[in-house]
Amino acid sequence: MPATAHEKQALVRLAEQASYCGNPEHKRNPGDFDLSPPSDPRQGKTLCDEAQVFNRAVATALLKDGLRRGLASLQVRNGWPQNVWAVTEDDVPMEAMLENREIGAYHGYPMLSDDPLRDVVLARWKRR
Numbered sequence: 001m002p003a004t005a006h007e008k009q010a011l012v013r014l015a016e017q018a019s020y021c022g023n024p025e026h027k028r029n030p031g032d033f034d035l036s037p038p039s040d041p042r043q044g045k046t047l048c049d050e051a052q053v054f055n056r057a058v059a060t061a062l063l064k065d066g067l068r069r070g071l072a073s074l075q076v077r078n079g080w081p082q083n084v085w086a087v088t089e090d091d092v093p094m095e096a097m098l099e100n101r102e103i104g105a106y107h108g109y110p111m112l113s114d115d116p117l118r119d120v121v122l123a124r125w126k127r128r
Helices: 005-017 056-068 117-127
Strands: 083-087 093-100 105-110
Touching: 005 056, 056 083, 056 093, 056 105, 083 105, 083 117, 093 117
Parallel strands: none
Antiparallel strands: 083 093, 093 105
């Protein structure tokens, strides 16, 4: 969580620039993500379908909201947090991972139900 006004403003700037690129390994239904291949669900990967995220605009909004709220990892690559977390309207915690550190593009997926960070994300999300 950002501690200072400067840190908060830096996250707002990142949210303005960040983009969502998606990853076919986390999709059964290709939605409007325009991926190639459109979907390629891989065993062991959580699927956006399980969180009812089928629209790039929804995924992008979650990413940007997570950044603005400060739910971002301390690990940074070229100025971009390695991970960003958000929670859907149906209370499904999501994790986004940096895909392209040059332009701040991320792909995301629902967090595993046994991930200990899941409860932390839910609690911090509800505080705001």
